[in-house]
Amino acid sequence: MSNITVNSLVRKFGAVTAVDGISFSVEPGEVFGFLGPNGAGKSTTISILCTLLAPTSGEASVGGFDCVRDADAVRRSIGIIFQDPTLDNGLTAFENLLFHAYLYGLDRRTARKRIDDALSLVGLSGRKNELVRKFSGGMKRRLEIARGILNYPKVLFMDEPTIGLDPQTRNMIWEFIRELKKNTGITVFMTTHYLEEAEFCDRIAIIDTGRIIASGTPAELKAGLQGDTLKLSAIDPNGLMMEIREKFGMEPKITDGGITLTVKQGDEILPALIKGLSTKITAVSMTSPTLNDVFLSLTGKNIREEGSDPYGPVRSYVRHGGH
Amino acid sequence: MANLAHEIKAIYVISYRELKKFIRERSRIMGTMARPILWLFVVGGGMSRLVRPVGGVSYTQFIFPGMIGMTILFASIFSAISIVWDREFGFLKEILVAPISRFSVVVGKAMAGTSISMLQVLILLIFVPVLGIKLNVLQFLLLFVSSGMLAFSLTCFGILVASRMTSYEGFNIIMNFLVMPMFFLSGAMYPVKLMPPVLREITYANPLTYGVDGLKNILLAGASGTPMGPEYPALVDFAVVAGFLAVTAVLSNLSFRRAA
Ligand SMILES: Nc1ncnc2c1ncn2[C@@H]1O[C@H](COP(=O)(O)OP(=O)(O)OP(=O)(O)O)[C@@H](O)[C@H]1O
Ligand SMILES: [Mg+2]
Numbered sequence: 001m002s003n004i005t006v007n008s009l010v011r012k013f014g015a016v017t018a019v020d021g022i023s024f025s026v027e028p029g030e031v032f033g034f035l036g037p038n039g040a041g042k043s044t045t046i047s048i049l050c051t052l053l054a055p056t057s058g059e060a061s062v063g064g065f066d067c068v069r070d071a072d073a074v075r076r077s078i079g080i081i082f083q084d085p086t087l088d089n090g091l092t093a094f095e096n097l098l099f100h101a102y103l104y105g106l107d108r109r110t111a112r113k114r115i116d117d118a119l120s121l122v123g124l125s126g127r128k129n130e131l132v133r134k135f136s137g138g139m140k141r142r143l144e145i146a147r148g149i150l151n152y153p154k155v156l157f158m159d160e161p162t163i164g165l166d167p168q169t170r171n172m173i174w175e176f177i178r179e180l181k182k183n184t185g186i187t188v189f190m191t192t193h194y195l196e197e198a199e200f201c202d203r204i205a206i207i208d209t210g211r212i213i214a215s216g217t218p219a220e221l222k223a224g225l226q227g228d229t230l231k232l233s234a235i236d237p238n239g240l241m242m243e244i245r246e247k248f249g250m251e252p253k254i255t256d257g258g259i260t261l262t263v264k265q266g267d268e269i270l271p272a273l274i275k276g277l278s279t280k281i282t283a284v285s286m287t288s289p290t291l292n293d294v295f296l297s298l299t300g301k302n303i304r305e306e307g308s309d310p311y312g313p314v315r316s317y318v319r320h321g322g323h
Numbered sequence: 324m325a326n327l328a329h330e331i332k333a334i335y336v337i338s339y340r341e342l343k344k345f346i347r348e349r350s351r352i353m354g355t356m357a358r359p360i361l362w363l364f365v366v367g368g369g370m371s372r373l374v375r376p377v378g379g380v381s382y383t384q385f386i387f388p389g390m391i392g393m394t395i396l397f398a399s400i401f402s403a404i405s406i407v408w409d410r411e412f413g414f415l416k417e418i419l420v421a422p423i424s425r426f427s428v429v430v431g432k433a434m435a436g437t438s439i440s441m442l443q444v445l446i447l448l449i450f451v452p453v454l455g456i457k458l459n460v461l462q463f464l465l466l467f468v469s470s471g472m473l474a475f476s477l478t479c480f481g482i483l484v485a486s487r488m489t490s491y492e493g494f495n496i497i498m499n500f501l502v503m504p505m506f507f508l509s510g511a512m513y514p515v516k517l518m519p520p521v522l523r524e525i526t527y528a529n530p531l532t533y534g535v536d537g538l539k540n541i542l543l544a545g546a547s548g549t550p551m552g553p554e555y556p557a558l559v560d561f562a563v564v565a566g567f568l569a570v571t572a573v574l575s576n577l578s579f580r581r582a583a
Contacts (some may be wrong), residue, residue, distance in 0.1 A: 050420050075422035086413035090344045102336035103421035105329035147417075 003028045003155055003187040004049065009058035011044050018044040020210030021058065026187055026203075028154075031177065033201035034191040035291060041210040042191035043083050046159050049189070050080050063154050076104075079153030081144050083160045083191075089133040093124055093143050096132060097150060104151035111150075118146035121176065138169040145173065149180065156180075158190040162197060174200055195291045206295055213298050222289045228266025232273070233258035233283040240279045247276055258283070333423040337431025338438060341402060345439050352443075355398060359390040359447055363454075366512075378546030384454050385551045388538035389511025391466075392531055394447055395440045395474045400502055402436035403481025406579075407488050415583075425580045429482055433575070436478030437471060444470045456542055465541050472564050473534040479571035486575070486582040509535050514550040533563035 004026040011019040019041040026032040034042045047053035048060055051071040059066070065073040087096050094115060101111035119125045122142035132140060141161070148156055158177075162170040174197070180186055190201070198204050198218060205215035214221055234240040234257075241252050241259050252259035263269045266286045274281065292302055345351060367383035374382040409415040418428055448466075451458050458466070484497060508522060509531040515523060526532050537560035539553035546552030553560075 052416065052420055072422055075420060078420075080420055082413065082416055084413050086417045088340065088344075088414050089412070090347065091340065095340070095343070099336050099340055100417070100421075102332045103418065103423055105332060105422070 002026060003030075003063055004032070004189060005059075005061045006045075006049075007059040009045070009048065009060055010056045011041075011048060011053065012056045017210050019048070019055075022205075022207070022210070022212050024205055024212060024215060026155075026189060028187055029181065029185045030202045031181060031188040031190070031200065033198045033204040034189070034207055035193065035195070035198040035204050035295075036191075036207035037193060039209075040207045042207060043159055045207075046080070046157050046189070046191065049074075050078055050157055051075055076151075077154045078157060079148035079151060079155075080157040081141075081148045081159065081161050083163070085140060085144070087132050087140055087144060087147075090131065092129050092131055093119065093135070094128045096143065097147055100147045100150050106151070114150055114152075118150055121149075122146045123172070138165050141165060141169070142173070145176065149186075152184070153186065155187045155189060158188065160191055160193070162192075162194065170197075198291050204291070206291070206298065208295075208299050214294065218291060221291065221294045223264070227262055227264040227289070229287045230261040230263060230266055230270055230273070231255070231258060231283075231285045231287075232261075232281050234279055234281050236279060240277070240281070243277055243279050244273070248273065330423060330427045333421070333427045334431040334434060337418070337428060338435035341405060341432070341435035342438055342442075345402075345442075355394070355401075355443055356446055358397065359394050360450075362386065362393070363390055363450065377551040378549035380543055380546040380549070380551040381455075384456055384543065385514075385546075386512055387450070387454055387456065388542050389509065389535050391444055391447055391470060391538055392473065392509060392511050392535040393506050394443045395470060395534070396477055396502060396506055396531060398440040398443050399436045399474050399477035400481040400484075400497070402439050403432060403478050403485050404488075404494060404497070405435075406432060406482060406485040407491055407494070410489075411491055419583050425583055426576055428583075429479075429576050429579050432482055433475055433478045433572075436481065437474040440474035440478070441467075441471060444474075458542070462541050466538065469534070469537045469541065469561075469564070472568055473531075473537075476530070476564060476568035476571050477534075479568070479575040482575040483571060483578045486578040505529055505531050508532070510539075510554065511535050515554055516550055530563060530567040533560045533567075536560045537564060 002025040004024075006025065007023050009019055009022050010017065018039075022041075022045065024032075034040075034045065036042055044053065048055050049062055049067060051067050051074050054068060061067060062074045063077040065077070067074050088099070091099065097115045097118065098111055101115065106114065116125070119128055122145055124139060124142055124146065127135070127139065132143065135143065145158075145161065148158070161177075162173050165173070177188060177200075181188065190197075192198055201218065203215065203217055204221070205212045206221070207213070232240060232252075237254050237258050241254055244250055244252050244259070244261070250261060250263070252261045261269075266288065270284065270286055274284065296302060363383060363386065367386050371382040376382075406415065409418070419425075444466075448458075448463075484501070488494075488497070504525075508526045508529050510526060511531075515526050515532065518526060533555065536553050536555055537557060540555075540557040540560060543552050
């Protein structure tokens, strides 16, 4: 049975249709990502799933409970990290967590134990009794994450969990989610418009103007595109082209100083090419399609404006382990 | 019932948070305590030279129940307005997404406002001997209960207002057009009997008038029948405040539920 089920969900704000008939489901233990540009309807979907917003039509359930009819049961089974900060700056880290623990009905002793555990998980043990006002943005975010897991939720919602954080903190948070998933089998629903982050998810749905325009594993989505681009440089590009045509039956294009090839499985073909060719090759490179390419091919626009994503096209072809 | 225990815990922690923050913010305590003290000694002291004691009650003594009423009014409304802060800074979402009833949230907030008000009333009672007012144990208890009822109802009233405010900009409007008139037209500073007719009518419609009058019944009973003394029988004051409490308790819940 799915942990999140959404069926033809619609939410309108006056004339604006923020969520326009989306359907999807998330299996237990999955990390599911919503990838989409600003205003796509990601936060609106989360608000409905966590019972803060009523849908205009359609159905949503979390942990087997209907988000409208059985809101209380849904609330008991979820943890949430909102897009915008929701800490009380006038309380200490400990007090913020204790407040949360009591709201979720934990008794004093359990609360204290879990708070200590959660704080050490996010590396804030030393700041336990400091006012949150004095925390940096990254520390606040980590504290919110600690708070989100305090009630041992079955489903954890994270709305842009790493927005505005430096790469180290981002990595730390990702490491944390991976560990959490491994150790507790928690289901994670997250939204992002960082492409790199979407690549970490088991499955993603690409959402634009309130609609899901594609979904699947990151690899599946990218496989739908033409494939990887290989670039081989050689002193004799013509000879190289001929040899590849003869030995591998492929049609490379000549570019200055070498050739380019578009292939489905670049990571497998590249070693074979290098091994089988006798023409001297001076350099090789491979670029895989990014999720932005997927988004671009589906909508004709980039997820984020050029240059605003520090990772986007530059880093996203780096393969991440585990997929 | 595990559920009831859970809701009580939530009510406790919601009010505990506000109390903790109140005590932590020294400047807020100073600020809220400075107001009645200034009124008492600067305005009250000054006016006492102009206004002769009537029925054995000096002007400073006369405004003391009003100062308690004012302290409760400001503390309660200010505490309830924290809902708007919570919304502005996102913390309200943390509360609303928790598995507790909206009712418990309102009760928690109302308890917070009541406790903060009562704390300040207790501080203000330090001046009772200075002002030459005598207070026995029964009077003290009555004062405590009346202040508590007034504080609770005014906090609920504040929650009712705050639930309808979407931004903090409305705060000044509330202060200038609701809280200040409520204070001035409550008989806190000036005997209601002696007010111009139009203002007097408004004063009669102001629930705080009866709250303050109730306190006068406890503190200035000796001056009954004079302009400096209480206006209504204690029972009338009690009934009006109790009615106000019942109405605001219900409306604050309805209003918060709709807004949340
Ligand atoms: N409370 C609201 N009232 C009116 N319109 C709203 C409200 N909340 C969201 N919207 C609108 O709904 C649309 C979707 O907003 P939403 O916040 O879900 O987008 P998002 O995908 O989370 O975007 P972002 O990446 O910027 O967080 C937007 O056009 C937004 O203006
Ligand atoms: Mg959003």
